[in-house]
Amino acid sequence: MSLPLWIEFFEDLQHVRGRSLNTIMAYRRDLELFVQFKATDKPVTAFYEFMKKSKLSTRSQARVISSLRTYFRFMESRGVSSPELVELRPPKVKAGLPKILSLEEFRKLLVACQAQDPDRTLRNRMTLMLLYGLGCRVSELISLDLEDFKETDRTLKILGKGSKERLVPLTEALNEELVTYLKTSRTRINRDEKNRSLLINDRGHRPSRVDIWRWLAAWSVRAGFAEPVSPHRFRHACATVLLENGADLRSIQMLLGHASIQTTQIYTSVTTQNLVRTIEQHHPLSKPDPESVL
Secondary structure (H helix, E strand, C coil), rough: CCCHHHHHHHHHHHCCCCCHHHHHHHHHHHHHHHHHCCCCCHHHHHHHHHHCCCCCCCCHHHHHHHHHHHHHHHHCCCCCCHHHHHHHCCCCCCCCCCCCCCCCHCCCCCHHCCCCCCCHHHHHHHHHHHHHHCCHHHHHHHCCHHHHHEECCCEEEEEHHHHCCEEEEECCCHHHHHHHHCCCHHHHCHHHHHCECCCCCCCCCCHHHHHHHHHHHHHHHHHCCCCCCHHHHHHHHHHHHHHCCCCCCCHHHHHHHHCHHHHCCHHHHHHHHHHHHHHHHCCHHHHHCCCHHH
16 A cells, blocks of 8 residues: 555655655655554544554654655645645654764764774774764765865865755865875775775775764774764764854854754754853852852
C-alpha cells in the first residue's frame, strides 16, 4: 500500500524543491510510518498514539507530522482533497538548547587525533579545524572539493541544504593550515588523480558520513570523553563562540546557512545561560551574604 501521488511527490521534492537525498529519505521514512498506520483502519487522530507506541519522541513526532503536512499540501495543490491537513497538527516541542563543544574539549581532540602517520595526523587535524572553523554540517564537509577553496580570497564555497551555496571566509591560521595540508598530506594520501575531494579517507577516497562519525568516536575515546562527540556539536560551538565574542546574529545565520534567523536565535539562550553562570561565579553580590562584600 502506498499513498496517492507518491512518485510525483518525491519527484517534486528532488527536482523542484531541490531537497537533499538525506532529507528525501527522511520524508520517505515518515510517510511509510503513516502507511503502516493506515493499515490499522483507525481514525487519523489515533496516529499520535501510534507514534508513541512506536517510541518516537515528541520532537520526532513533530517532524513526522511536518513531513505529512508537506505531503498533504502537495496533494491539495494537485486538486486532491486532504482533510488530514486540518486534523494533523504537530505537538508542541520544548526547544532544547544545543550541547556545545568547549575550547578545552576541542584542544583535547586535536591531541587525540594524532596518528603514527604524519599525513593522517594532518588530515585529522584538518577535519577538526574545518568542523570548528566553518560550523558546517557533516554532509557539507564531505562534499567539499578542491575547486571550492580559494587561497587568495581565503574562502570556501559550501553547498548547503537545497543546493544553496554560501561563501565562508577562513581565518588566516585555518587558511595556512589548509594550504599546507593540500600541498603535502592530501597529495600523498589520495589514490585517485580524478578524485577532487578536499578531505581523503584512509582508503584514499572521498570520506563518507560514517568515516567522520567513526573518526570522531575514536578520538573521543582517546580524549577521555564519556560519549562520542557528534559533528553537530562543532557547529553549535562555532556559532556560540562567535556570538559570545560580539558577532551579530545575521552574520552567524549566513555562516551556518540557516534559512531563518529564528533558527540562529537559539544560540542567544546558550550565551545568556553562560552569562548567568559567570555572574553567579564571579560577581560579589552572588555571595550568600551580600552585605559582607559591601
